[in-house]
Amino acid sequence: MSIEVRNLVKSFGAYRAVNDISLKVESGELVALLGPSGCGKTTLLRIIAGLENADSGQILLNGEDVTALPVREKKVGFVFQHYALFRRMTVFENVAFGLRVLKGRDKPSRKQISERVNHLLKMVQMDWAGGRMPSQLSGGQRQRVALARALATEPRVLLLDEPFSALDAKVRLELRRWLRKLHDEIHITSVFVTHDQEEALELADRIVVVNKGAIEQQGTPEEVYDKPANAFVYNFLGNVNVFHRRTQDGSAAVGFVRPHDVGLSKVRTKPSDVEGLIVDARIRGRQVAVEVSVAGQERAIEAEIARDAFKALGVAPGDRVFVDLEAITVYAEDYSI
Amino acid sequence: MSQPAPALDPAWVKGVLIALTVLFFAVFIFLPLFLVFAEALKKGWDYYVSAWTDRVAFQAIQLTLLTTAIVVPLNSVFGLAAAWLITKYNFRGKTFLISLLDLPFAVSPVIAGLIFVLVLGSNTPVGAWLGTLGIKVIFAPPGIVLATLFVTFPFVVRELIPLMQSQGREEEEAALTLGARGWQVFLRVTLPNIKWGLLYGMVLCNARAIGEFGAVSVVSGHIRGETNTIPLHVEILYSEYNFTASFAVASILVFMALVTLVLKAWLEHQFEKSEKGDLP
Numbered sequence: 002m003s004i005e006v007r008n009l010v011k012s013f014g015a016y017r018a019v020n021d022i023s024l025k026v027e028s029g030e031l032v033a034l035l036g037p038s039g040c041g042k043t044t045l046l047r048i049i050a051g052l053e054n055a056d057s058g059q060i061l062l063n064g065e066d067v068t069a070l071p072v073r074e075k076k077v078g079f080v081f082q083h084y085a086l087f088r089r090m091t092v093f094e095n096v097a098f099g100l101r102v103l104k105g106r107d108k109p110s111r112k113q114i115s116e117r118v119n120h121l122l123k124m125v126q127m128d129w130a131g132g133r134m135p136s137q138l139s140g141g142q143r144q145r146v147a148l149a150r151a152l153a154t155e156p157r158v159l160l161l162d163e164p165f166s167a168l169d170a171k172v173r174l175e176l177r178r179w180l181r182k183l184h185d186e187i188h189i190t191s192v193f194v195t196h197d198q199e200e201a202l203e204l205a206d207r208i209v210v211v212n213k214g215a216i217e218q219q220g221t222p223e224e225v226y227d228k229p230a231n232a233f234v235y236n237f238l239g240n241v242n243v244f245h246r247r248t249q250d251g252s253a254a255v256g257f258v259r260p261h262d263v264g265l266s267k268v269r270t271k272p273s274d275v276e277g278l279i280v281d282a283r284i285r286g287r288q289v290a291v292e293v294s295v296a297g298q299e300r301a302i303e304a305e306i307a308r309d310a311f312k313a314l315g316v317a318p319g320d321r322v323f324v325d326l327e328a329i330t331v332y333a334e335d336y337s338i
Numbered sequence: 339m340s341q342p343a344p345a346l347d348p349a350w351v352k353g354v355l356i357a358l359t360v361l362f363f364a365v366f367i368f369l370p371l372f373l374v375f376a377e378a379l380k381k382g383w384d385y386y387v388s389a390w391t392d393r394v395a396f397q398a399i400q401l402t403l404l405t406t407a408i409v410v411p412l413n414s415v416f417g418l419a420a421a422w423l424i425t426k427y428n429f430r431g432k433t434f435l436i437s438l439l440d441l442p443f444a445v446s447p448v449i450a451g452l453i454f455v456l457v458l459g460s461n462t463p464v465g466a467w468l469g470t471l472g473i474k475v476i477f478a479p480p481g482i483v484l485a486t487l488f489v490t491f492p493f494v495v496r497e498l499i500p501l502m503q504s505q506g507r508e509e510e511e512a513a514l515t516l517g518a519r520g521w522q523v524f525l526r527v528t529l530p531n532i533k534w535g536l537l538y539g540m541v542l543c544n545a546r547a548i549g550e551f552g553a554v555s556v557v558s559g560h561i562r563g564e565t566n567t568i569p570l571h572v573e574i575l576y577s578e579y580n581f582t583a584s585f586a587v588a589s590i591l592v593f594m595a596l597v598t599l600v601l602k603a604w605l606e607h608q609f610e611k612s613e614k615g616d617l618p
Contacts, residue, residue, distance in 0.1 A: 052511050072514040079515040085508035089530040089612075098526070099516035147512075154517055 002063045002157040002190050003028045004049060009058030011044055018044040019055070020214035026158075026207075028063075029188040031181075033195055033205035037237065041214040042194045043162055049192065050160050051075045062157055078151030078189075082163040084143040086135040092146050093131035096121055099154035121149040124183070141172040148180075152189075161193035165200065177204055198238045202226060210234050232257065232332040242302050244326075245334065253334035263304035264325030265291060265314060274323040277302065281318055282311070293324055302326075374592055378585035389586035394563045398571035399590065401479060405567065406547040409486045413543050414536065417494025422528075425502040426510070436499075442491050451485050451556025458484075477559030482567065485553040490546045497539030501532055534609040541605060545598040549591060 004026040011019040018041040026032045034042040047053040049060055051072035060068045067075055087095050096118045100109050109117070122128040125145040135143055144164060151159060164180075165173040181204050184191060195201050201208045202222045209219040210233075218230035229235035235257045236243070242263065244256035266274070277293040280301055284290075289311040292301040302324055306314075316322055379386050389395060424436060442450060458475040459465045468475055475481045509531065513523045529536075551569040558565045560574065568591055575584035 050515060052515070072511075073517050073519065075515075076517070077515060079512065081508050081512060083508060085512040087509055087512070087527055098513065098518070102513075102516065102518040102522050102526070150512075150516065 003061075004158055004190060004192065005059075005061040005064070006045070006049065007059040007061070009045065009048060009060075010056045011041075011048060011053065012056055017041075017214050019048065022058075022211075022214070022216055024209060024216065024219070026190060026192055028190055031184050031191045031193070031204065031206045033193055033201035033208045034211055035195055035198060035201040035208050035237070036211035036217075038196055040211045042196075042211045045211070046160050046162055046192060046194050049158075050077050050079050052079070076154065076157045078154070078156030078159040080144070080147050080151050080159070080161040080164050083167055084135070084140075084147045086143055086147055086150070088135055090135075091131065092122070092127065092133050092135065092138070093118055095135065095146055096150045096153050098150065103154075117153060118149075121153055122146075124152075125149040139172070140168045141176055144168065144176065148183075152187075156189070159189045159191040161191065163194050163196070166195070166197070173200075180204065202238070210237065212237075229257075229330070232334075235330060235332070240303070240305075243300075244298065244329065246331075254331050255334040256329045256331045258326055258329040260290065260303040260305035261288075262328035263302060264327075265293070265304050265306060265316075266323050266325065267314065267316065269323050271325060271327065273327060274325055277322060277324050279316055279318050279320050279322055284308070293322060295324065371592065374585050374589055377581060378589045380585075381582045385582060386586045389583040390590065392583075394566070395571060395583075395587055397563045398566045398568050398587070401482065401565070402548055402567045404479070405483050405486050406544055408483050409490055409547045410540055410544050412487060413491055414494050414540055416491065417498060417539060417543075418536070420495045421498035421502050424499055426507055439492055439495055442489050447485075447489050447550065447552030448556055450488050451553035454481055454485055454488075454553075454557050476557050477561065477565060479565065481557035482554050482565065485557045486547050486550050489550050489553045490543045493543035493546060494536065494539035497535050497542070498532055501535040505531055534605060534612050538602065538605045538609060541598055541601050545595065548594055 004024075006022060006024040009019050009022045010017070020041070022041075022045060034045060036042045044053060048055045051067075051070065055068070058068070059066055062075070062077075087098065090098070097114050100114045100117060103109065119128060119131070122131055125148055127142060127145050127149065130138060130142065130146070135146070138146065144167075148164075165176055168176065177200060193204070205222060207219060208222055208225045210217040210225060212233050218225055218234045220228075225234060226238050229238060232255055235241060240260050241257050242260065244258075246254050246256060248254045269276075275295050277295040279291060280294050281292040282289055285305070287308055288305045289308050291304045291306065291311070293304060294301045304324065314322075378389075390399075420435075420439065424432060455476050456462065457464060458468065458481065460469055460474070460476065465476065473480070475484065509527050510523050513527045518526065549569060550567075551573070554567055555570060555573075558567070558570055560566060560570060562574070566574065568587060572584050572588045572591070575581075575587060
């Protein structure tokens with residue numbers, strides 16, 4: 002089931018939360034809406050769900066215009082940042098809710114409901130918790146129940162609003178991988194909102210980078226990470242060294258280079274190498290993060306090199322090194338960070 | 339092993355505070371409570387019972403019960419509607435509306451009663467028009483119900499607004515995305531979430547509706563056997579120097595207050611438990 006958004010606009014007072022966004026999500030895709038907080042990504046998701054009304058624009062599900070449909074008839078599954086489980090219902094009743102409110106012909110029998118709920122709880126590995134109250138579960142468990150609840154009514158698409166951001170780091174990672182696996186099994190068209198670039202890169206088939214109510218770039222994780230369309234995307238996706246320079250014609254320019262693209266050597270290897278002084282070297286997993294201060298650059302340049310390479314280099318804080326910045330990408334400076 | 343002294347006030351502070359509290363309770367609560375019953379039973383049990391079952395007293399009890407039976411459900415519905423409006427929607431003038439809700443607490447009950455006399459009294463246009471339809475509001479039970487409605491309005495809504503605010507809209511939104519209709523959301527999600535708070539507000543509203551004196555006194559007209567409520571009847575008996583009967587009827591109010599206190603304590607307990615999520 003594909004999702005299409007056409008020229009969507011939404012303002013809150015004078016503030017444009019969504020500024021003419023058009024977007025297509027193909028059937029079965031898992032797409033991340035990535036952007037800083039307040040960029041309009043959650044508003045966009047809520048409009049798709051029907052929880053918020055757009056000022057203008059259209060939402061199409063599988064080519065059918067559903068812009069004016071009430072939430073209830075849109076048949077989208079929605080997962081909230083803070084789970085939004087019904088606090089007075091057991092886990093089982095939470096998941097069964099969407100089936101129990103069905104009317105007439107569609108209303109499943111008691112037995113069908115019970116089978117479906119148990120199946121879903123098993124799928125999210127929560128079948129042991131049917132009789133528990135939400136307050137007795139951990140954050141990660143609650144979010145899995147919320148996911149089962151959203152899937153119970155067989156929604157056309159699944160929308161997730163910062164689904165992992167309220168969880169602690171370890172659970173977040175675990176749940177992220179688990180969701181990826183689940184999506185590979187059931188292939189429901191899904192859109193999730195996140196401000197965590199790592200999460201978007203790891204989980205999504207495609208990333209839509211949103212800033213100030215508009216789309217900056219969309220593409221596969223490789224595309225947006227390796228070929229950022231502009232300075233904002235470069236800066237937002239991953240760790241980066243920033244250089245402010247004046248070009249020959251006098252206009253301001255900004256250059257970016259990722260720490261793992263920065264090379265270090267003891268002797269000058271290229272004419273463009275910059276000389277600097279190591280101020281700090283710290284182990285980061287299998288890498289070493291080296292900070293080099295360079296004349297004319299306010300903040301130290303960060304280089305990330307493999308531990309072996311660092312050992313082979315044989316340098317320590319206080320030593321002089323030559324920094325290779327050939328991988329730098331330069332944009333005209335038309336925005337502020 | 340000696341415990342290190344906790345960083346608290348010295349023991350005598352605690353002692354003095356306890357003594358003050360006990361003294362206060364003794365003078366202002368237990369002594370009057372005792373005296374009410376002592377006075378009420380002064381002329382014996384039979385007299386006590388007869389003060390209750392007297393035709394006029396019986397009418398006052400009836401009118402009080404009738405008033406609360408109308409007022410509490412209505413104010414629960416109004417309170418729910420107002421709390422729903424205020425917590426689930428954004429609109430202009432919301433802050434103003436919230437402060438208006440407190441008006442009945444801010445105004446003296448006597449003024450509240452007078453407002454109704456000035457608007458609906460038989461010498462006003464509205465009152466005269468109602469009179470031609472054969473409806474008497476002021477110096478009649480409808481006026482008493484109206485005045486009580488006004489005075490007790492804030493109890494339910496004041497209880498619900500902070501509760502509903504803290505619960506947010508997400509559960510309702512989740513229910514909507516799962517295909518629930520408006521009334522299904524209300525019955526299955528909203529109402530269970532606020533039921534203890536709602537009941538608590540209703541108990542407070544009920545207590546005040548039974549005990550309201552000022553506003554009711556203005557609109558009642560004190561017609562014996564017709565427009566007296568329990569508090570008004572107590573006052574009339576007292577001003578006629580019929581102390582024993584007066585205290586006997588007053589003891590009804592005391593009983594009702596005790597029931598209210600017990601209910602209130604129980605509801606508070608349930609409320610706390612349910613907020614922790616231990617109760618369905």
